[in-house]
Amino acid sequence: MSTHRDPRDRVQVLDEDGGVREGATVPDIDEDSLTEMYREMRLARHFDRRAVSLQRQGRMGTYPPLSGQEAAQVGSAMALADEDWIFPSYREHAAAHVRGVGLDSTLRYWMGDERGNDPDDANVFPVAVPIATQILHATGAAWAADLTGDDAAFLCYFGDGATSEGDFHEGLNFAGVFDVPAVFFCNNNQWAISVPRERQSASATLAQKAHAYGFEGVLVDGMDPLAVYQVTSDAVSKAKDPGPAGDDAPGRATRPTLIEAIQYRFGAHTTADDPSVYRDDDEVERWKRKDPIPRLEAYLRERGILDDESVDAIGESVESEVASAIDAAERTERPAPAEMFDHVHAERTERLDEQAAHLERLRERYGDEELLE
Amino acid sequence: MAQAELEQEQTETMTVRESIRQALREELEHDEDVYIIGEDVGAFGGVLEVTGNLYEEFGEERVRDTPIAEAGIIGAATGAAATGTRPVAELMFSDFTGVAMEQIMNQMAKMRYMFGGKTDMPVTVRTTEGGGMGAASQHSGTIHSWISHFPGLKAVAPGTAAAAKGLTKAAIRSDDPVFVFENKMIYEQQGEVPTDVEYTIPIGEAAVEREGEDVTVVGTQRLVGEALDVAESLSGDVSVEVIDPRSLYPLDTDTIVESVKKTGRMVVADESPLSYGTHAEIIARAQEEAFFSLDAPIQRVGTPDTHMPFSTPLEQEVLPGGEDVKDAIRRIT
Numbered sequence: 001m002s003t004h005r006d007p008r009d010r011v012q013v014l015d016e017d018g019g020v021r022e023g024a025t026v027p028d029i030d031e032d033s034l035t036e037m038y039r040e041m042r043l044a045r046h047f048d049r050r051a052v053s054l055q056r057q058g059r060m061g062t063y064p065p066l067s068g069q070e071a072a073q074v075g076s077a078m079a080l081a082d083e084d085w086i087f088p089s090y091r092e093h094a095a096a097h098v099r100g101v102g103l104d105s106t107l108r109y110w111m112g113d114e115r116g117n118d119p120d121d122a123n124v125f126p127v128a129v130p131i132a133t134q135i136l137h138a139t140g141a142a143w144a145a146d147l148t149g150d151d152a153a154f155l156c157y158f159g160d161g162a163t164s165e166g167d168f169h170e171g172l173n174f175a176g177v178f179d180v181p182a183v184f185f186c187n188n189n190q191w192a193i194s195v196p197r198e199r200q201s202a203s204a205t206l207a208q209k210a211h212a213y214g215f216e217g218v219l220v221d222g223m224d225p226l227a228v229y230q231v232t233s234d235a236v237s238k239a240k241d242p243g244p245a246g247d248d249a250p251g252r253a254t255r256p257t258l259i260e261a262i263q264y265r266f267g268a269h270t271t272a273d274d275p276s277v278y279r280d281d282d283e284v285e286r287w288k289r290k291d292p293i294p295r296l297e298a299y300l301r302e303r304g305i306l307d308d309e310s311v312d313a314i315g316e317s318v319e320s321e322v323a324s325a326i327d328a329a330e331r332t333e334r335p336a337p338a339e340m341f342d343h344v345h346a347e348r349t350e351r352l353d354e355q356a357a358h359l360e361r362l363r364e365r366y367g368d369e370e371l372l373e
Numbered sequence: 374m375a376q377a378e379l380e381q382e383q384t385e386t387m388t389v390r391e392s393i394r395q396a397l398r399e400e401l402e403h404d405e406d407v408y409i410i411g412e413d414v415g416a417f418g419g420v421l422e423v424t425g426n427l428y429e430e431f432g433e434e435r436v437r438d439t440p441i442a443e444a445g446i447i448g449a450a451t452g453a454a455a456t457g458t459r460p461v462a463e464l465m466f467s468d469f470t471g472v473a474m475e476q477i478m479n480q481m482a483k484m485r486y487m488f489g490g491k492t493d494m495p496v497t498v499r500t501t502e503g504g505g506m507g508a509a510s511q512h513s514g515t516i517h518s519w520i521s522h523f524p525g526l527k528a529v530a531p532g533t534a535a536a537a538k539g540l541t542k543a544a545i546r547s548d549d550p551v552f553v554f555e556n557k558m559i560y561e562q563q564g565e566v567p568t569d570v571e572y573t574i575p576i577g578e579a580a581v582e583r584e585g586e587d588v589t590v591v592g593t594q595r596l597v598g599e600a601l602d603v604a605e606s607l608s609g610d611v612s613v614e615v616i617d618p619r620s621l622y623p624l625d626t627d628t629i630v631e632s633v634k635k636t637g638r639m640v641v642a643d644e645s646p647l648s649y650g651t652h653a654e655i656i657a658r659a660q661e662e663a664f665f666s667l668d669a670p671i672q673r674v675g676t677p678d679t680h681m682p683f684s685t686p687l688e689q690e691v692l693p694g695g696e697d698v699k700d701a702i703r704r705i706t
Binding site for chain 2: 087133135
């Protein structure tokens with residue numbers, strides 16, 4: 001099952017023009033799924049443009065864009081089964097959508113409504129804004145699956161900057177010691193806000209850090225959706241069934257994998273920063289030549305899976321899905337103010353009841369408009 | 374647990390340490406999703422011997438030794454709780470809470486809220502507090518005011534063997550994160566403990582441990598027992614009512630206010646540092662609701678705003694005890 005690649009060898013299936021690289025193994029994905037993969041990436045790109053625009057218009061709060069990172073998110077999420085879980089950072093809107101989280105839910109959250117984080121049965125953890133904290137949650141959940149007997153894999157997304165945090169070390173160390181069914185997926189997009197990758201770690205690769213924890217590290221072209229799908233599928237299979245220890249896995253076969261997906265964020269860290277301050281346009285243009293969407297499109301056209309007509313139809317359906325999601329999110333009735341006292345605990349404490357009642361008395365006396373001034 | 378309540382129950386005599394272990398054992402038996410994680414909780418039985426032989430009884434799947442990583446323990450417990458299990462984490466000394474604080478205040482405490490209410494967070498965190506062992510300042514802290522401050526967390530701090538069992542079981546059965554603060558100097562203290570496996574103490578319910586008329590002493594942890602001894606020594610002279618709040622958050626304000634309305638005088642005795650803490654919160658609530666019943670300024674007994682000295686004589690000097698409670702009573706009666 002396990003291939004145990006050298007973490008310095010970058011797995012790549014498609015070249016920059018969408019051709020299959022010599023000697024590369026193309027993953028076994030049916031045509032409908034390939035079309036779906038392409039559509040999810042187009043949807044993510046369009047959603048991202050619209051979300052940034054909504055923020056600029058004052059219709060949404062701070063938003064972290066994902067353009068350039070669609071292949072890493074869609075390719076990895078499509079490699080999961082229904083029972084698997086994902087533990088996102090704050091940028092994995094496309095991965096969450098693949099898991100079944102509606103775009104309207106994602107928009108509601110970023111518009112300031114925590115109810116957007118409560119998708120039923122999608123097995124998606126809420127966004128984690130402090131860096132790397134979700135890695136421990138994934139490890140803990142994967143570890144607990146031993147007890148419940150759940151046959152699931154637990155995939156955790158984080159960035160290159162997160163590998164500098166203590167929680168990264170503790171999470172991966174626990175995962176190795178207890179051999180948990182986890183996949184640690186590092187979206188190395190080269191920049192942690194303004195600090196470049198080489199200022200996060202002196203390691204030649206981030207993937208090689210896995211060796212210190214006793215499991216496999218894999219380096220992949222994160223802007224190649226087929227390569228991402230392949231390495232994630234392998235990692236998920238290994239998490240669920242590590243197989244016997246072999247020559248390539250000295251001592252014992254291990255479940256966890258660290259995947260480092262090399263990629264680039266085309267836009268800002270969030271709508272609150274201006275990347276032109278810390279990186280130059282030439283660099284951005286160089287990475288845009290690796291844009292995952294035209295690469296996959298060229299591959300699918302070459303294989304006769306897509307043509308002008310189907311590409312246009314996908315473009316139209318994507319625009320209409322995003323427009324409906326924005327409409328649905330903006331039409332959602334705002335939560336009653338006193339609901340902010342709910343969900344602090346399983347049941348409101350007496351103190352919280354009193355504080356909620358106090359707010360209601362103020363609203364009755366003065367009205368919302370007066371209170372918001 | 375108040376004497377009158379205890380008389381209703383079948384009990385046996387045991388130490389606080391044994392009562393906590395019995396609570397853990399019963400809950401491991403009661404619910405297969407319950408498991409213990411922590412440092413040296415397994416074959417070693419816990420550095421203060423609380424988990425004892427549970428590892429032999431339940432095996433390494435249910436009593437799990439972890440690498441040394443407090444954030445790892447709390448973070449792993451948080452992830453596990455959100456996906457359907459009921460971890461009981463041990464932080465060896467409450468002084469190590471700081472190492473795990475991001476996972477406690479931003480993750481465990483907020484997970485239910487961040488999830489829009491769609492997840493439970495049934496984590497219990499057991500940890501030891503308090504000076505008196507000559508263990509120096511980084512093993513002797515009393516930090517429960519800190520945890521009681523963050524929304525989303527609950528905190529209990531038993532002062533008797535019965536409360537230790539009832540609160541530990543209630544914490545494990547709770548769908549909220551609950552910290553159980555065990556004062557290490559009372560592990561050997563004995564008391565009557567109900568044997569009913571369904572016995573729990575509701576979180577947020579104080580106990581009147583001794584009824585009195587002249588002054589109310591709200592004491593926590595070790596100071597419950599010391600306050601009861603003081604009350605006994607003053608009997609016939611001053612009639613002292615002793616309340617163990619048992620839960621720090623949520624706090625049973627009603628029981629305290631009712632008592633103060635009766636006695637008109639109050640002493641709050643808690644081992645945490647005196648500034649910005651548990652004493653202040655209890656006193657603020659009492660004066661909000663019983664100000665016009667007060668006949669004297671409320672007194673507080675606690676640790677000065679310094680660290681626990683390594684030197685035994687200095688440590689004894691700094692630690693609040695029965696004499697300090699008695700002096701405080703004398704100042705206002």
